[in-house]
Amino acid sequence: MMILTWVRLAVSRRCYASGWSQPQSVIMPLIRRLDTCFDLSQADRAALERLAGFPARDIEPRRDLAREGDTPHHIRLLVDGWACRYKTTPDGHRQIVGFILPGDFCDFSGHLLSRMDHSIGAITRLRVAQIAPETLDALVVDHPGIGRALWRRELVSASIQREWLLSLGQRSAYERLGHLLVELFCRLRTTGVVNHDHCAFPLTQNDLADATGLTSVHVNRTLREFRLQGLVELDRRILRLPDLDGLMKVSGFNSAYLHVDEEGPVDAYV
Amino acid sequence: MMILTWVRLAVSRRCYASGWSQPQSVIMPLIRRLDTCFDLSQADRAALERLAGFPARDIEPRRDLAREGDTPHHIRLLVDGWACRYKTTPDGHRQIVGFILPGDFCDFSGHLLSRMDHSIGAITRLRVAQIAPETLDALVVDHPGIGRALWRRELVSASIQREWLLSLGQRSAYERLGHLLVELFCRLRTTGVVNHDHCAFPLTQNDLADATGLTSVHVNRTLREFRLQGLVELDRRILRLPDLDGLMKVSGFNSAYLHVDEEGPVDAYV
DNA sequence: CGTGAACTTGACCACTGTCAACTTAAGTGG
DNA sequence: CCACTTAAGTTGACAGTGGTCAAGTTCACG
Numbered sequence: 001m002m003i004l005t006w007v008r009l010a011v012s013r014r015c016y017a018s019g020w021s022q023p024q025s026v027i028m029p030l031i032r033r034l035d036t037c038f039d040l041s042q043a044d045r046a047a048l049e050r051l052a053g054f055p056a057r058d059i060e061p062r063r064d065l066a067r068e069g070d071t072p073h074h075i076r077l078l079v080d081g082w083a084c085r086y087k088t089t090p091d092g093h094r095q096i097v098g099f100i101l102p103g104d105f106c107d108f109s110g111h112l113l114s115r116m117d118h119s120i121g122a123i124t125r126l127r128v129a130q131i132a133p134e135t136l137d138a139l140v141v142d143h144p145g146i147g148r149a150l151w152r153r154e155l156v157s158a159s160i161q162r163e164w165l166l167s168l169g170q171r172s173a174y175e176r177l178g179h180l181l182v183e184l185f186c187r188l189r190t191t192g193v194v195n196h197d198h199c200a201f202p203l204t205q206n207d208l209a210d211a212t213g214l215t216s217v218h219v220n221r222t223l224r225e226f227r228l229q230g231l232v233e234l235d236r237r238i239l240r241l242p243d244l245d246g247l248m249k250v251s252g253f254n255s256a257y258l259h260v261d262e263e264g265p266v267d268a269y270v
Numbered sequence: 271m272m273i274l275t276w277v278r279l280a281v282s283r284r285c286y287a288s289g290w291s292q293p294q295s296v297i298m299p300l301i302r303r304l305d306t307c308f309d310l311s312q313a314d315r316a317a318l319e320r321l322a323g324f325p326a327r328d329i330e331p332r333r334d335l336a337r338e339g340d341t342p343h344h345i346r347l348l349v350d351g352w353a354c355r356y357k358t359t360p361d362g363h364r365q366i367v368g369f370i371l372p373g374d375f376c377d378f379s380g381h382l383l384s385r386m387d388h389s390i391g392a393i394t395r396l397r398v399a400q401i402a403p404e405t406l407d408a409l410v411v412d413h414p415g416i417g418r419a420l421w422r423r424e425l426v427s428a429s430i431q432r433e434w435l436l437s438l439g440q441r442s443a444y445e446r447l448g449h450l451l452v453e454l455f456c457r458l459r460t461t462g463v464v465n466h467d468h469c470a471f472p473l474t475q476n477d478l479a480d481a482t483g484l485t486s487v488h489v490n491r492t493l494r495e496f497r498l499q500g501l502v503e504l505d506r507r508i509l510r511l512p513d514l515d516g517l518m519k520v521s522g523f524n525s526a527y528l529h530v531d532e533e534g535p536v537d538a539y540v
Numbered sequence: 541c542g543t544g545a546a547c548t549t550g551a552c553c554a555c556t557g558t559c560a561a562c563t564t565a566a567g568t569g570g
Numbered sequence: 571c572c573a574c575t576t577a578a579g580t581t582g583a584c585a586g587t588g589g590t591c592a593a594g595t596t597c598a599c600g
Contacts, residue, residue, distance in 0.1 A: 093440035159387040168438035169483030170363035213439030
């Protein structure tokens, strides 16, 4: 109880009071993410750290960062907060197709493809750094290792999308929701915001519904079942997974698709 | 396993019977695909054409090219035939997460990520060219335009995956199946195997079910409804869409996500 | 305290899955 | 050429997962 209260305060400070990331650099979340997954040389790290002073700005929660059809002119790096990629059908149904966590790029692909094929929405208040394409261009030319790491991050995103397709197509509501919670928990660990068995979790049941292709009513029913079984506690924006292994088991979770701690081939081209 | 024998020129009877064009060279499908979508310079084209004599081999229909967990050592280019990417749940349900058409690479991402996070299965008999990573490496170093085109192809694949997520999560069985048929029809046009309103279509109703997250029984029922409405005729592996615009309408199809005929930013980095 | 967003629950039901039997098509060997 | 075999397609009866609708309650915040 005491712990939960402390975390809640920490969450508020982190997500809603801007200025959390002031003392640190805007680039730290990115470095941390690349570090845990890939092999950056000292020179690569140093080059990245030179971006530390990059200007960042805040985005209000529940606002759109980009819309389908936009042509992005900057490459935006999420420094703090949660965002999501989503698409809508002509008749207005929304599907969240991915979550963007600190250290992820927002419109990396939109830049190469000239138009966004999906929208990006802020879940919480966001802190976003804008990087000019030329800057990133120069960086990857001088440091192929960084370019490779960034591309591998894109490929991991594609892998996660494939796992979501498996979830939406073949898993039951119960497995689907459990799988998503485990995935987010695992990904959050690499950003260092998980304490033991719980973490800040700003998604509403409606967000979870849009991500799993369920209705919020059914998400609610499913969460109740998880709660009764002692597998998930989700209350006041705090997610607690008291039995992570058990939850992984019932949701058919295998972390291989996240490609964590995986070395790429040494001779890989950029 | 290197047991499979290399066959240089044999094109399967089945492929001819299905009405597929005979490939002049192993690299033509790739050039055609890159050409229709992106801007290749004359030098880029020439460099690609120098790969024309690359050895290709045939794969039996319904065999796996790769399995989840494999570490691919070649980059394989599909020259002729249809393949699919798929994943399975622990309890054996299969979800097709994408189709690989002539001119597509099979294990581009698997190479950079060291392990396949999904399997690749042959739908028809395949003709596949194996390209050594070093060869492709040298190619993209000498011709950044090719590298950019290849990466944009990967990003288009990711975009298609997102559209599938929208389908699986938010569209009805009817819309979902119609949407998939239109998508495949559009993509096949860029490979030049579509005649007016029909084309060879080797997918079984079971394949369609695994791709749409439905059962084959329900795919059958839905196809019947399309047939009665004069929107789809699918018989003996020939797909006919007599009213493409009508089918697009009822399935909520908007081709923007395929990023066809889209120019990227001129200053894009590789 | 008041207000709105988020959450919760129950009653009802439809879209799609399951099961099973049958038909048709395509290939195989005698 | 035909009988046999097997995969693919077709249909009906029935069931269940998850959606819809509607009425609450709780919570966060001004």
